[in-house]
Amino acid sequence: xxxxxxxxxxxxxxxxxxxxxxxxxxxxxxxxxxxxxxxxxxxxxxxxxxxxxxxxxxxxxxxxxxxxxxxxxxxxxxxxxxxxxxxxxxxxxxxxxxxxxxxxxxxxxxxxxxxxxxxxxxxxxxxxxxxxxxxxxxxxxxxxxxxxxxxxxxxxxxxxxxxxxxxxxxxxxxxxxxxxxxxxxxxxxxxxxxxxxxxxxxxxxxxxxxxxxxxxxxxxxxxxxxxxxxxxxxxxxxxxxxxxxxxxxxxxxxxxxxxxxxxxxxxxxxxxxxxxxxxxxxxxxxxxxxxxxxxxxxxxxxxxxxxxxxxxxxxxxxxxxxxxxxxxxxxxxxxxxxxxxxxxxxxxxxxxxxxxxxxxxxxxxxxxxxxxxxxxxxxxxxxxxxxxxxxxxxxxxxxxxxxxxxxxxxxxxxxxxxxxxxxxxxxxxxx
Numbered sequence: 001x002x003x004x005x006x007x008x009x010x011x012x013x014x015x016x017x018x019x020x021x022x023x024x025x026x027x028x029x030x031x032x033x034x035x036x037x038x039x040x041x042x043x044x045x046x047x048x049x050x051x052x053x054x055x056x057x058x059x060x061x062x063x064x065x066x067x068x069x070x071x072x073x074x075x076x077x078x079x080x081x082x083x084x085x086x087x088x089x090x091x092x093x094x095x096x097x098x099x100x101x102x103x104x105x106x107x108x109x110x111x112x113x114x115x116x117x118x119x120x121x122x123x124x125x126x127x128x129x130x131x132x133x134x135x136x137x138x139x140x141x142x143x144x145x146x147x148x149x150x151x152x153x154x155x156x157x158x159x160x161x162x163x164x165x166x167x168x169x170x171x172x173x174x175x176x177x178x179x180x181x182x183x184x185x186x187x188x189x190x191x192x193x194x195x196x197x198x199x200x201x202x203x204x205x206x207x208x209x210x211x212x213x214x215x216x217x218x219x220x221x222x223x224x225x226x227x228x229x230x231x232x233x234x235x236x237x238x239x240x241x242x243x244x245x246x247x248x249x250x251x252x253x254x255x256x257x258x259x260x261x262x263x264x265x266x267x268x269x270x271x272x273x274x275x276x277x278x279x280x281x282x283x284x285x286x287x288x289x290x291x292x293x294x295x296x297x298x299x300x301x302x303x304x305x306x307x308x309x310x311x312x313x314x315x316x317x318x319x320x321x322x323x324x325x326x327x328x329x330x331x332x333x334x335x336x337x338x339x340x341x342x343x344x345x346x347x348x349x350x351x352x353x354x355x356x357x358x359x360x361x362x363x364x365x366x367x368x369x370x371x372x373x374x375x376x377x378x379x380x381x382x383x384x385x386x387x388x389x390x391x392x393x394x395x396x397x398x399x400x401x402x403x404x405x406x407x408x409x410x411x412x413x414x415x416x417x418x419x420x421x422x423x424x425x426x427x428x429x430x431x
Contacts (some may be wrong), residue, residue, distance in 0.1 A: 045274020057278025073315030
């Protein structure tokens with residue numbers, strides 16, 4: 001054998017060393033991508049993979065009552081701004097993921113995308129936030145802004161999309177292991193086509209829809225969107241989508257009607273849609289928006305409404321063992337317009353699915369549903385008017401209207417013995 005030839009044992013040693021290096025490289029890569037979230041093609045649509053396993057989003061907006069969310073079948077929460085570390089830690093303990101909201105300036109609030117200083121500060125903030133939170137295992141993906149395109153001109157919207165693209169690139173640089181999306185207020189004005197043109201770095205899109213849920217898959221197809229989508233907010237019919245009183249104020253559905261719509265909307269726009277990666281129902285909590293009951297799935301005291309039961313069934317396939325009460329009808333005497341100080345009768349027709357006893361409560365509040373706030377902007381609460389419920393017994397009440405002319409709204413709350421409720425309301429006018 002020539003002196004410069006390689007002996008068989010040398011070949012074996014070299015092979016083993018090469019194989020070991022390969023294994024070490026794979027191990028290092030796996031460690032680097034632990035917790036990675038990817039969107040991959042599947043069967044003409046898309047699938048979300050987390051830690052290389054299929055992950056379908058069964059989510060809710062907000063970080064209140066997360067234990068109940070988990071018990072109800074949910075697996076993810078959405079925030080509109082970066083959550084605190086302790087919130088992320090709690091989510092991780094419960095096995096919940098987080099769609100982390102990254103605040104993006106809204107032109108309707110005065111943000112000027114033509115101002116380099118404002119733009120640079122925003123870019124630095126987004127970069128720092130992603131850099132500080134990207135190592136947390138509860139983070140599922142990043143959402144740039146929420147309905148930032150509301151009430152902007154066409155030119156402003158294009159400028160906004162171009163900056164969303166720059167922010168998406170920053171997020172991708174800081175955290176290449178998770179998707180980045182932006183969140184739209186519905187799909188009007190061919191927004192998906194605009195994103196296709198101006199925001200190629202986005203991995204998917206978030207869609208907020210209410211009554212419009214019944215057109216989401218059709219609009220996605222009509223605009224030729226070729227990526228995945230997530231329904232980032234859905235809930236009842238919005239205050240802009242319902243019938244109005246003769247004096248121009250929106251008529252809110254009862255929580256029982258809302259629960260039925262949640263189920264219908266989820267079945268149409270989310271479940272079984274190949275481009276959809278899941279959804280976040282709105283709102284897993286309570287807020288004042290037109291009324292204190294319109295969008296929250298809980299009463300102000302934390303009592304869950306029948307909308308929570310509807311989502312439990314959507315997430316798990318089964319109703320909870322003890323369901324919330326249901327309101328069939330709220331009846332209020334008269335045409336809705338009354339003289340100052342008038343006394344009127346009200347009656348609610350409600351039932352408990354298990355046949356248990358019900359407790360009924362009433363209150364009257366000023367109706368501020370004509371306020372100009374939009375896109376979930378903050379609204380002050382409206383407290384009950386003291387002394388307005390003159391008498392209440394069983395399913396009936398007598399309401400004494402104020403002497404002051406104006407718009408009012410009568411609310412009823414029907415509670416069962418297991419800590420659940422249903423609610424409805426009726427607009428009234430004093431002239």
